[in-house]
Amino acid sequence: LGPQWKESPQPFSCSIEDPTKQTKFKGIKTYISYRVTPSHTGRPVYRRYKHFDWLYNRLLHKFTVISVPHLPEKQATGRFEEDFIEKRKRRLILWMDHMTSHPVLSQYEGFEHFLMCADDKQWKLGKRRAEKDEMVGAHFMLTFQIPNEHQDLQDVEERVDSFKAFAKKMDDSVMQLTHVASELVRKHLGGFRKEFQKLGNAFQSISQAFTLDPPHCSDALNT
Numbered sequence: 001l002g003p004q005w006k007e008s009p010q011p012f013s014c015s016i017e018d019p020t021k022q023t024k025f026k027g028i029k030t031y032i033s034y035r036v037t038p039s040h041t042g043r044p045v046y047r048r049y050k051h052f053d054w055l056y057n058r059l060l061h062k063f064t065v066i067s068v069p070h071l072p073e074k075q076a077t078g079r080f081e082e083d084f085i086e087k088r089k090r091r092l093i094l095w096m097d098h099m100t101s102h103p104v105l106s107q108y109e110g111f112e113h114f115l116m117c118a119d120d121k122q123w124k125l126g127k128r129r130a131e132k133d134e135m136v137g138a139h140f141m142l143t144f145q146i147p148n149e150h151q152d153l154q155d156v157e158e159r160v161d162s163f164k165a166f167a168k169k170m171d172d173s174v175m176q177l178t179h180v181a182s183e184l185v186r187k188h189l190g191g192f193r194k195e196f197q198k199l200g201n202a203f204q205s206i207s208q209a210f211t212l213d214p215p216h217c218s219d220a221l222n223t
Contacts, residue, residue: 003158005102006103006106006178007103007104008103010041010102011041011100011101011106012038012039012106013038013039013100013101014036014037014038014096014097014099014115015035015036015093015134016034016035016036016038016089016092016096017034017035017037018035019032019033019034019085019086019088019089020032020033020034020035021080028051030080031048031049031050032048032049032079032080032085033046033047034046034047034048034092035047036096036115038100038115038116040092041115041116045115045116045117045118046118047073049088049116050113051145052071052092052095053071054127055110055111055114056068056070056071057127058098058110059105059108059110059128061113061137062108062133062136062137063104063105063108063140063143063160064136064137064138065140066102066104066105066141068105069093069095069098071091072087072088072091072095072117082115084123099111102122109130109133110126110130110133111131113126113127113129113130116157134144135176136161136174159209171173
């Protein structure tokens with residue numbers, strides 16, 4: 001096996017439930033809060049989307065060598081419609097499942113603060129502390145621990161070269177897949193859409209043909 005992250009010593013999960021519309025500043029500000037409950041504490045905290053967004057940006061800033069999935073996109077209008085709230089909640093759950101299952105991201109102090117801090121004053125203090133973290137970007141490498149046992153230099157170089165080749169191939173392949181998928185979406189919105197409309201019209205024409213033969217027509221085919 002190539003290089004891999006050490007497993008988390010305390011794996012856990014986290015639920016996101018009960019999206020609730022709330023207000024502040026005597027109703028001037030309206031927002032949706034979510035009840036976030038980590039399994040290893042059982043104590044719920046309440047978070048807004050902006051708190052998730054803050055955590056996401058801290059993760060991007062600190063862990064430049066780790067792929068952090070995007071949050072659900074922001075939306076200027078319709079933020080309080082039931083369908084949008086439910087859709088965002090489902091996507092936040094998927095995002096949180098990835099975070100809690102990652103052996104490195106799940107142990108980040110800023111993430112623990114997000115999951116456990118229920119006091120507004122302590123939240124602000126922890127938020128500032130995370131934003132002043134110096135072990136970010138390339139400095140993150142300084143937190144790596146070297147194995148205690150002796151490592152064969154040739155073996156290490158071969159494994160690193162192999163992983164380097166894999167990483168480059170994976171990067172190129174993902175870019176290619178993204179390009180092909182984008183082109184496919186564009187075609188479905190344009191040319192393919194027209195072709196499917198033609199196909200639908202053809203089936204509709206067949207349906208109309210059955211209605212012209214009353215003794216033998218099938219109502220099930222036309223409904």
